[in-house]
Amino acid sequence: MEAAKLLSFTVANYRSFYSPQTFDFSDDRGLPRTLTVIIGPNSSGKSNSAYALQDFRASIINSSNANWRLPYSPFMLRAGAMGRPTTFSAEFIFDDRRYSYSFSFTADRVVDETLKAESEKTGRMNLVFHRGEDGIDSKSASKNGFGKALEEKTRVETLLITKAREDNNPFAAAVFSLVEATPVMLDRGVDATPQFVEMLKGNEDLRARILKLLRNCDFAIRDIAIGEKKLPDELLNAMPIPLEIKRALAVQGGTTFSTLHAIRDDELSIVGMGAMDFWTQESNGTRKFFEMAVPIVSALDTGRTLYLDEYGTYLHPSLAKELVAVFKSDENKTGARLIINTQDTALMGEVAGRDDILLIEKDLAEESRVSRLRDRGARTTEPLEKRYLRGLYGAVPRVRDR
Numbered sequence: 001m002e003a004a005k006l007l008s009f010t011v012a013n014y015r016s017f018y019s020p021q022t023f024d025f026s027d028d029r030g031l032p033r034t035l036t037v038i039i040g041p042n043s044s045g046k047s048n049s050a051y052a053l054q055d056f057r058a059s060i061i062n063s064s065n066a067n068w069r070l071p072y073s074p075f076m077l078r079a080g081a082m083g084r085p086t087t088f089s090a091e092f093i094f095d096d097r098r099y100s101y102s103f104s105f106t107a108d109r110v111v112d113e114t115l116k117a118e119s120e121k122t123g124r125m126n127l128v129f130h131r132g133e134d135g136i137d138s139k140s141a142s143k144n145g146f147g148k149a150l151e152e153k154t155r156v157e158t159l160l161i162t163k164a165r166e167d168n169n170p171f172a173a174a175v176f177s178l179v180e181a182t183p184v185m186l187d188r189g190v191d192a193t194p195q196f197v198e199m200l201k202g203n204e205d206l207r208a209r210i211l212k213l214l215r216n217c218d219f220a221i222r223d224i225a226i227g228e229k230k231l232p233d234e235l236l237n238a239m240p241i242p243l244e245i246k247r248a249l250a251v252q253g254g255t256t257f258s259t260l261h262a263i264r265d266d267e268l269s270i271v272g273m274g275a276m277d278f279w280t281q282e283s284n285g286t287r288k289f290f291e292m293a294v295p296i297v298s299a300l301d302t303g304r305t306l307y308l309d310e311y312g313t314y315l316h317p318s319l320a321k322e323l324v325a326v327f328k329s330d331e332n333k334t335g336a337r338l339i340i341n342t343q344d345t346a347l348m349g350e351v352a353g354r355d356d357i358l359l360i361e362k363d364l365a366e367e368s369r370v371s372r373l374r375d376r377g378a379r380t381t382e383p384l385e386k387r388y389l390r391g392l393y394g395a396v397p398r399v400r401d402r
Contacts, residue, residue, distance in 0.1 A: 045368025
């Protein structure tokens with residue numbers, strides 16, 4: 001069974017998005033594109049699109065947890081936006097069937113939730129269930145496993161789809177397959193706890209592929225080493241966390257991550273290997289390469305749709321191109337997809353064609369607006385980067401003359 005494929009994602013009244021904006025990840029045939037590049041100036045809303053998709057995923061996974069809080073962060077610059085619902089909506093394919101799932105919420109409750117699925121007989125999108133402010137109000141809900149019994153055990157801040165998953169509902173399984181097949185890697189800075197270390201732990205095949213990629217990209221790293229160490233008592237005692245968590249950390253310890261480099265004699269012959277602490281002795285560029293490369297290789301192995309926030313930061317343009325280009329190469333045997341937001345315009349044209357590019361910019365009301373490059377009049381034969389930097393497509397910084 002193939003991984004679910006995201007076709008589009010729509011967000012409204014969330015962070016810099018007020019009116020509904022749709023990120024279209026499909027081609028002219030309505031099938032998912034291999035590559036989508038989201039380009040725009042600083043503070044245009046690129047990262048907010050990543051946060052929106054991550055909050056969409058987190059809500060589906062976690063909304064039945066006792067301490068769950070809805071990720072309500074409405075647009076701040078429009079009178080009346082506070083208190084109006086935020087809306088997330090996704091269209092996707094799973095097991096050769098199309099689905100549409102959306103939900104709207106305020107700070108303390110889900111006010112609307114809708115799931116539709118393609119009819120295997122007619123091809124039409126049929127309603128699976130609808131839940132409004134007064135509860136489930138669709139005739140189809142009960143026969144599809146979203147009846148009153150499920151509603152009664154679902155809190156107002158919990159999604160029906162999350163509770164239905166606990167009952168092994170097949171429609172809920174389809175939505176969760178989208179969540180599992182669409183990881184989002186947020187850019188939280190070079191000092192953030194990296195997700196890629198956990199991905200490498202115990203996965204020898206992934207580690208081998210990363211080392212091969214490092215050699216191909218002209219890194220001097222010969223191997224990597226991951227280990228565990230006991231956290232110092234003075235560090236644990238200084239942490240402002242509950243005692244039971246400190247005790248758990250004392251038992252679990254911390255993770256060490258080192259890169260191994262060749263040690264050479266005066267004749268430059270290799271005489272041993274030296275370990276460098278990844279966090280303190282490797283460059284920002286090397287750390288960012290790992291942060292990008294590990295989930296990319298993992299996605300290529302599993303056929304997932306990967307979203308990378310702030311792609312290309314600290315990476316040489318040649319390396320940034322190489323990592324993206326692999327999705328359009330014969331190496332992509334699983335049908336993996338890549339979505340990135342970036343300011344690396346060198347990707348335009350050479351790696352990302354006209355139909356692969358979405359532009360994002362803010363209007364005079366400081367709302368983020370999304371459009372396709374092809375809808376801005378770009379032709380496939382044009383020098384896309386040069387024309388974009390000249391401002392012919394929009395979505396560039398407005399820099400005033402001195």
